[in-house]
Amino acid sequence: MAFGRSSRNRRPVEPVTLKILVAGGFGVGKTTLVGAVSEIRPLRTEEMLSEAGRPVDDLDGVEAKTTTTVAMDFGRITLREDLVLYLFGTPGQDRFWFLWDELAQGALGAVVLADTRRLEDCFAAVDYFERREIPFAVAVNCFEGADRFPTETVQAALDLDPQVPVLMCDARDRSSVRDVLVAVVEHAVARVDRLREPVTT
Amino acid sequence: MDGMSADTSRTPGTPGDPQSSRWYDADAGPVVRPYAMTRGRTSSASRHRLDLIAIVMPEPAADDPGRDQMLSPEHVEIIELCSEMPQSIAELAAGLDLPVGVVRVLVGDLVEDELVHVTRPVPPAELPDVNILREVINGLRAL
Numbered sequence: 001m002a003f004g005r006s007s008r009n010r011r012p013v014e015p016v017t018l019k020i021l022v023a024g025g026f027g028v029g030k031t032t033l034v035g036a037v038s039e040i041r042p043l044r045t046e047e048m049l050s051e052a053g054r055p056v057d058d059l060d061g062v063e064a065k066t067t068t069t070v071a072m073d074f075g076r077i078t079l080r081e082d083l084v085l086y087l088f089g090t091p092g093q094d095r096f097w098f099l100w101d102e103l104a105q106g107a108l109g110a111v112v113l114a115d116t117r118r119l120e121d122c123f124a125a126v127d128y129f130e131r132r133e134i135p136f137a138v139a140v141n142c143f144e145g146a147d148r149f150p151t152e153t154v155q156a157a158l159d160l161d162p163q164v165p166v167l168m169c170d171a172r173d174r175s176s177v178r179d180v181l182v183a184v185v186e187h188a189v190a191r192v193d194r195l196r197e198p199v200t201t
Numbered sequence: 202m203d204g205m206s207a208d209t210s211r212t213p214g215t216p217g218d219p220q221s222s223r224w225y226d227a228d229a230g231p232v233v234r235p236y237a238m239t240r241g242r243t244s245s246a247s248r249h250r251l252d253l254i255a256i257v258m259p260e261p262a263a264d265d266p267g268r269d270q271m272l273s274p275e276h277v278e279i280i281e282l283c284s285e286m287p288q289s290i291a292e293l294a295a296g297l298d299l300p301v302g303v304v305r306v307l308v309g310d311l312v313e314d315e316l317v318h319v320t321r322p323v324p325p326a327e328l329p330d331v332n333i334l335r336e337v338i339n340g341l342r343a344l
Binding site: 014015016017018019037043044045047072074076077079084085086088102103105106108174175178182186188193 | 252253254255256258289291294295296300302320329333334335336337338343344
């Protein structure tokens with residue numbers, strides 16, 4: 001090993017990596033959203049269900065020994081050579097909560113992608129992030145043909161805290177998705193500021 | 202071999218303990234095929250569970266041409282991929298078309314052999330550094 005040192009001095013920079021989760025119902029456009037801003041075509045990675053020998057009590061009908069694979073699509077945005085942001089689309093089915101737990105660990109925030117035609121599909125995701133105090137923004141994917149609602153209506157329908165940003169977006173559009181991500185991170189900053197500041201007033 | 206025995210009374214209720222996920226014995230059923238590459242291991246010796254966005258960086262020893270003889274083709278492929286460009290566990294899994302769990306074990310081996318090291322992402326439970334978050338915002342705005 002000692003001679004290995006002299007070989008080359010190229011020390012690649014160690015980037016700081018961060019992740020934002022993209023959650024929402026099946027077919028709401030999570031992978032489209034990831035693909036709109038990712039510098040790579042969204043990649044698919046798989047986790048085997050049987051690998052997670054963890055408490056997964058509500059896996060009705062799915063024994064731990066089955067070898068179902070759960071796919072997660074993800075993309076990457078290199079913000080700087082030493083700062084890389086990953087976007088992970090969460091598996092749509094609620095029964096893969098344990099994977100969400102792994103994904104949510106250390107996530108800086110989340111996007112809940114919603115479709116006003118079936119808003120209830122994103123209830124589970126909203127619940128999840130609220131309960132774990134992960135900062136999130138709700139992005140309403142404006143599908144053609146779907147009725148547009150004012151953000152206040154969505155906010156009320158989802159019973160969101162007033163601080164939670166709600167945005168209309170087009171998951172196919174890079175600048176639209178960028179605005180959603182900025183909203184998530186700004187919301188995360190505001191939350192840190194709030195938590196750091198002792199409550200005096 | 203490294204803790205494979207004994208642990209038959211698996212206690213599924215202890216999250217966070219990597220030992221508890223070792224259930225590959227009679228009641229585990231047949232070994233999942235991709236895990237043949239890891240010789241049946243589902244966790245590696247390294248202390249930490251490797252995060253999906255942990256970056257795998259080559260160590261100088263990875264340049265040693267003699268290394269390949271001791272390693273499986275998948276190990277070699279991981280070293281080659283991250284020597285080209287350091288990349289995350291998730292990217293390696295996608296690039297190798299292997300489940301994340303398998304890649305974790307293989308990378309764990311390479312960490313043990315000091316052929317690569319792995320960056321730690323921002324630890325959970327800690328508030329993220331606001332300065333980094335602001336840099337993220339600036340970086341996103343510049344997209």
